[in-house]
Amino acid sequence: MKRHMTSVFGIVIAMSMTCGVLAQSTEWCTGQSPMPPSNLVAVDNPNDAGDAVKLTWSLSQNDIFNPLNEDAANTDPELLVASYVIERITDAAKAGVEISDDDQVWRQVSEAAAGSKSLTDRTAERGWTYRYRIAAVDNQGDHSEWSTADAAVRPTMQIFNESKAWLAIFMIIFCGLVAYFVNRARSGKKLWVREIAGLAAIDEAVGRATEMGRPVLFVIGIQDINEIQTLAGLTVLARVARTAAEYGAQIEVPTCRSLVMAAARETVEASYLAAGQPDSYQPDRIHYLTDEQFAFVAGVTGYMVREEPAACIYMGGFYAESLILAETGNYIGAIQVAGTAMPSQLPFFVAACDYTLIGEEFFAASAYLSGDPLQIGSLKGQDWGKFVSVIVLVIGIFLATFISMKGSEKGVIVDSLRYMKGNMLGVDGLFLKSDEETDLAGDNP
């Protein structure tokens, strides 16, 4: 009995010593842990392949970002929430699979910063069912009690990403318009397209180069073949090469990417063949320089200064090199035509070139130059697409101006504008979301 008493006494002393040691570094043993977060809800994350779970919760009372924590300034700093720890346990396995030992116990899946009210667990797998729990961790590393979600959640896959519904609608409208006008052109209907000065100048530039006996320089930008601007540049090159072949002018095409060189060679060869001048085609004039942006510029400008081409045509995606190229062309007195869809480079081309195709004009160039009714039909569709965009913009401007003048915060007009911004231009899908849903989506996009 005495021996037993001694053992119990020893355990009690040992426990109190352990608590004493712990109490110096943490306050776990003294019961000083933060208040737990509450109302944890776990739902299937929408518009995904069933590989994520969305979690929402109410902040702990010790969270400095909690609006209910009015006494935040006086809260013991050691008790303030530093983060939230989220743990998960597997409730049911996917059909035909057994739950592993690791998944049969609670394990941490993520950690959210103080003030966070939602989080998406992207480690979940489709077909499995999970339970979640959350705890607040204070600045000392002490955990609060766990708050567990009431219901288990099973992530499921959606067939269609509803957040892109309006993008799909706009695309169907726009593609429909293009297809309609292409079809109209195919049926023989004559379509009028305004003259684009920059494109009319291309023939003039090639003619000038022929008269002067100097080459035409064509630069397809510095992007690779997978970029749409490079493809648009190649279609303009086809036309320029054909004109050069017909006039008997030499065309020089330095490229910044190997695949662009291969495609440009094919394009120029086809143009020379179409012009009935296959023997004049010189593949070595379409050559690769380097992938390095400024080394490419150095190579091209070196060529420009040495050979002094009479016409310099820049069509494609350009970055900082645009001005160096265009200013060098200006210095050698070449007639210059540029086209790009890089808004930040457009001012440089406008300042230094004789003609500039701005954004959509550049994309219209190939259709315009080809004179093919089918391609011109697509331009008409593009114009109508622009018209639809303008209507949407005008409605939005009207609604925003009206709301700002009236100072309204609720009503049909406010909801209409919210719908335009959140659903049509945003990712809220087809149906208007409540303010709370929008707030939560904004927390964790």
Added chain:
Amino acid sequence: MKRLVPLTIAIIAGFVLLVANFIPYAENWGVKAQEWFAILAVGAMLLGGGNLIKLHLMKISAKKAGWGYSLVTVVCFFMVLIIGLLQMGIHPSEQYPDFAWSGYILEEGSGFWWIYEHMVVPLTSTMFAMLAFYVATAAFRAFRAKNTEATLLLVTAGIVLLGRTYAGVWLFEGWLPESMQWLRFDNLTVWIMDIPNTAGTRAITIGIALGVVATSLRILLGVDRSYLGQD
């Protein structure tokens, strides 16, 4: 046939990726396609490198004007190629110490790193620095008040230039009434950048977006095939 096969591949791949963008399960197919393209592009480097060497060797052997530059290009090409392939100055990684080639190519102190840090970076910076002078000469021409539009551009540019410097504040210090503070160049600059500049940029961006869609459709529908070359 030479056009038909690539056109068919382009049409099928284009439409599949277009639809995949709206299907959560297939959303990352576009990323996969980009990865495939990167592999293809690396293979194509052989094509470009071969072409570069061939042209420069021809230029050197014919002693055409500027052949000295070609010589420098060829020497540098092979020098970097050898240093890179032999991984000169690169130590094996800690994970695989027995494999001489397991080190990181841009490891500090290696030959490749030295070329990059002490040759490529300074040369690139030099070219980039030249932009400042080109901006000045281009601005000089663009800002000549030849007509109403050019005059407007000149005035706007003047306000923005001054508004972005201390002069924009200093010029109006002490004498402009409180109700006229919006006329200060720094305030006008903010307004110009936020309202007319943003509106113009957005208009161009919307046009570009529609142009991209129309061009993509022309390619996907096979209406525009000029980029494919001959049959």
